[in-house]
Amino acid sequence: xxxxxxGTGYVGLxxxxxxxxxxxxxxxxxxxASKIAQLRRGESPIYEPGLEAEIVExxxxxxxxxxxxxxxxxxxxEVIMIGVATPENTDGSANLQALYQVxxxxxxxxxxxxxxxxxSTVPIGTNDRLAAYFDQLLGDxxxxxxxxASNPEFLSQGTALRDTLQAERIVIGTESxxxxxxxxxxxxxxxxxxxxxxxxxxxxxxxxxxDFLALKISFVNDIAxxxxxxxxxxxxxxxxxxxxxxxxxxxxxxxxxxxxxxxxKDTKALHWLAEEAGYTLKTIRAAIDVNEKQRFxxxxxxxxxxxxxxxxxIAVLGATFKPGTDDLREAPSIPNLQMLLNEGADVHxxxxxxxxxxxxxxxxxxxxxxxxxxxxxxxxxxxIFTEWAAFKEMDLALFHTMREPRVYxxxxxxxVKAAEQAGxxxxxxxxxxxxxxxxx
Ligand code: UDX
Numbered sequence: 001x002x003x004x005x006x007g008t009g010y011v012g013l014x015x016x017x018x019x020x021x022x023x024x025x026x027x028x029x030x031x032x033a034s035k036i037a038q039l040r041r042g043e044s045p046i047y048e049p050g051l052e053a054e055i056v057e058x059x060x061x062x063x064x065x066x067x068x069x070x071x072x073x074x075x076x077x078e079v080i081m082i083g084v085a086t087p088e089n090t091d092g093s094a095n096l097q098a099l100y101q102v103x104x105x106x107x108x109x110x111x112x113x114x115x116x117x118x119x120s121t122v123p124i125g126t127n128d129r130l131a132a133y134f135d136q137l138l139g140d141x142x143x144x145x146x147x148x149a150s151n152p153e154f155l156s157q158g159t160a161l162r163d164t165l166q167a168e169r170i171v172i173g174t175e176s177x178x179x180x181x182x183x184x185x186x187x188x189x190x191x192x193x194x195x196x197x198x199x200x201x202x203x204x205x206x207x208x209x210x211d212f213l214a215l216k217i218s219f220v221n222d223i224a225x226x227x228x229x230x231x232x233x234x235x236x237x238x239x240x241x242x243x244x245x246x247x248x249x250x251x252x253x254x255x256x257x258x259x260x261x262x263x264x265k266d267t268k269a270l271h272w273l274a275e276e277a278g279y280t281l282k283t284i285r286a287a288i289d290v291n292e293k294q295r296f297x298x299x300x301x302x303x304x305x306x307x308x309x310x311x312x313x314i315a316v317l318g319a320t321f322k323p324g325t326d327d328l329r330e331a332p333s334i335p336n337l338q339m340l341l342n343e344g345a346d347v348h349x350x351x352x353x354x355x356x357x358x359x360x361x362x363x364x365x366x367x368x369x370x371x372x373x374x375x376x377x378x379x380x381x382x383x384i385f386t387e388w389a390a391f392k393e394m395d396l397a398l399f400h401t402m403r404e405p406r407v408y409x410x411x412x413x414x415x416v417k418a419a420e421q422a423g424x425x426x427x428x429x430x431x432x433x434x435x436x437x438x439x440x
Pocket of ligand 1: 153154155210255257258261322
């Protein structure tokens with residue numbers, strides 16, 4: 001099938017590439033000419049393991065095309081998928097400007113009836129409103145030319161290809177059998193379970209899934225904090241909880257909170273949407289509140305040991321919101337780095353892939369190290385914000401090159417036993433502290 005995909009961010013680019021991989025002819029559209037030029041050269045504008053190779057393969061096979069000329073792409077397409085960003089407004093609601101703009105471009109371009117599929121995460125009812133907007137834009141002469149369907153995306157950064165090619169489910173929300181049939185035809189080669197429902201339910205599945213996972217993380221962080229207060233160990237607790245298949249062991253890792261482009265935005269958007277509808281989502285409110293406080297757990301612990309950060313050399317390992325990505329959106333590291341700098345600390349950061357993006361945010365205010373060893377040398381304290389494999393596998397003896405081996409680990413990279421054996425002064429989330437409480 002001939003498919004146009006609007007937007008070459010995570011959702012659009014991964015979707016377009018995977019659809020081309022399974023045999024469709026795909027035109028990826030973006031208004032940013034530099035991005036399209038990069039993609040035409042076979043370079044991925046986003047860091048995503050394996051994606052660039054798949055782009056090159058599909059492009060060389062003649063099935064994946066990149067263009068800024070939306071009119072040509074939309075006119076040729078039998079189906080148009082939209083994967084543009086829906087960022088957060090200052091009040092927490094979703095900003096749908098880019099989505100509406102693409103709809104206007106589609107209405108101005110198509111010359112025959114077309115199925116428009118919304119993959120972007122949008123508030124419940126948006127697809128209905130878009131359908132009405134298309135009717136208005138297309139006028140009486142082209143009435144009912146556009147059918148709108150919801151087809152949310154569940155990919156995670158760092159594992160986006162696997163999440164798409166081996167998805168646990170495809171959710172399609174349609175208001176007509178024809179639209180459901182077209183989407184089924186598109187996805188049948190993936191050989192994945194297809195769940196068909198109405199548009200509003202499909203929109204809700206996306207928010208409810210993301211918000212449930214965010215809530216699960218906030219719940220485990222709440223319990224981890226209590227473990228610290230009452231002398232239980234969160235690793236032991238989650239191993240006991242996760243063994244119950246009704247709970248499941250995934251998304252039970254405690255830490256300094258969830259970040260990224262989805263959970264923070266989608267929890268706030270659903271909460272805002274519920275308030276608008278006259279209903280307060282108390283569970284989601286709690287998930288948001290717990291997460292905001294959780295981000296500062298390491299600083300709170302460190303402050304007991306180091307009352308003043310001014311003039312201290314602080315090593316930071318990891319800046320991205322999770323491993324496997326260079327994305328810093330809503331990363332817990334950011335407000336912490338800000339605080340350390342505001343207090344006059346001399347901050348040295350190492351991250352395997354996130355440093356160029358970090359430099360765009362902080363410029364020359366931070367020192368960017370070339371290795372774990374280079375930032376630890378002579379440091380007064382070390383903060384770990386991301387659980388990169390390189391950190392989890394490092395030789396703990398390296399911490400002894402610091403002035404004091406004080407480690408504040410926001411992602412529980414090492415076992416308490418390993419930290420003890422290595423002679424560290426070690427604070428982690430929801431577990432016993434190693435090496436005494438007050439170091440300064
Ligand atoms: C998420 C959803 O997983 C995905 O299905 C959706 O389509 C987009 O949002 P992503 O934001 O890429 O994907 O990352 P994810 O792996 O879910 O992690 C999000 C945040 O939660 C990260 O900051 C991560 O560190 C944190 N997290 C995750 C925890 O703190 N503990 C966990 O157990 C799991």
